[in-house]
Amino acid sequence: MTNSLTLRNAKIVLADEIIHGSVQIKDGLIVNITSGPSNFGEDFDGDLLIPGLVEIHTDNLERHLMPRPKVRWPAMAALLSHDAEIAAAGITTVFDALGIGDGDADGLRGGGMDEILSALEQTQHHQVLRADHHLHIRCELPAPNTLELFQPFAALNRTPSSDGPHRAIRVGLLSLMDHTPGQRQWSEIAHARTYFTGKKGWSLEKFERHVAEAPEAQSRYARPNRSHFIAWAREHGVPVASHDDTTPEHVAEAVADGIRISEFPTTLTAAQAARSARMLIVMGGPNVVRGGSHSGNVAAADLARAKLLDALSSDYVPGSLMLGALRLVEEAGWSMPEALCTVSLKPAQALGLNDRGMIASGLRADLVRVHLLGPQPAVRAVWRQGQRVC
Secondary structure (H helix, E strand, O other): OOOEEEEEEEEEEOOOOEEEEEEEEEOOEEEEEEEOOOOOOEEOOOOEEEEOEEEEEEOHHHHHHOOEOOEOOOHHHHHHHHHHHHHHOOEEEEEEEEEEOOOOOOOHHHOOOHHHHHHHHHHHHHOOOOOEEEEEEEEEOOOOOHHHHHHHHHHHOOOOOOOOOOOOOOEEEEEEEOOOOOOHHHOOHHHHHHHHHHOOOOOHHHHHHHHHHHHHHHHHHHHHHHHHHHHHHHHHOOOEEEEOOOOHHHHHHHHHOOOOEEEOOOOHHHHHHHHHOOOEEEEEHHHHHHOOOOOOOOOHHHHHHOOOOOEEEOEOOOOHHHHHHHHHHHHHOOOHHHHHHOOOHHHHHHOOOOOOOOOOOOOEOOEEEEEEEOOEEEEEEEEEOOEEOO
8 A cells, every 4th residue: 555645835855956846755755756735745834945954963861761870770761762753853863872882880881782773673673653763883993891791782683684664773873982081082180070070970079080090901901802893894894983082193093993983072172183084074963052072172164164074973962963064154153954964864865874964855854844933943844754753
């Protein structure tokens, strides 16, 4: 049976222009885009119709799994709540970021993820998730247990991938992290102290002990762990992102390892080096919305004005993805189509998802209806492959 849908009287944001018209959908795909008025289909009353957002780095699932320090939430409940929040933000494809590697027994990233993997597999099989979920595994290189914790995720990619309603969950992106205090994101120890004692609930004594012990762990584990993950990613064709590049040397190291994505460069010079190396530069939506980094690093809007920004991620606030992109129109002088490509077409292309990311005939009907309340977008409806999910 053919499933068809027409959305009319919309301001349709294409990859390079905005037109007023209609989009016709059949069997989950966009089959026709026409300009001008129409009396057939669902009336958008002049609202925006934009591509479903593609989120490549969100910590939101971790936030639901551990909503407070040392408080663990049931994995299935956490996943379903996360999925609902993601869809409500207009995100139709999400790479759930799960960090592995931590010597802290109380931390989420120091233990196994079997329960959440089971929840992902069950929800995928029963088709109850609103968004299309993939895995982004964040590998803490200096941690002694990172390789051990990665094994259940590595097993997911040992069988060939498949499309369709029962697509198995797989690792679609790795990022290589080093959160040793005194460098990269935590070049300023004061910012690290605020984060660890605030968000993680560490005592000051525990943080100071970590600062003293971290360099030895970095020296012992970071290089061999990095080599392992680079080799694994090459073998399985999985993209890799560098994380928190601060110096041109960090970028050069990434390029030498074949890495093509620079995630959250912390300085202008690192971003410039990434651009020279033709890497995809990803910054955080919260950075744009807040007007700067919570860690005291370079402002994403400054990079956007210098044309040193390619894609945004919502990082720790799902609603910041669309809002951050639209802020680039005012903050950086970008056109709306150009700004929205940072949260749709550019990340989709970077991760090899060439069937989505823009409104075009033949692509997936992943679409979002948006009403603007001044500068604030309000999501009114979301479709994934032509099916209303929100």
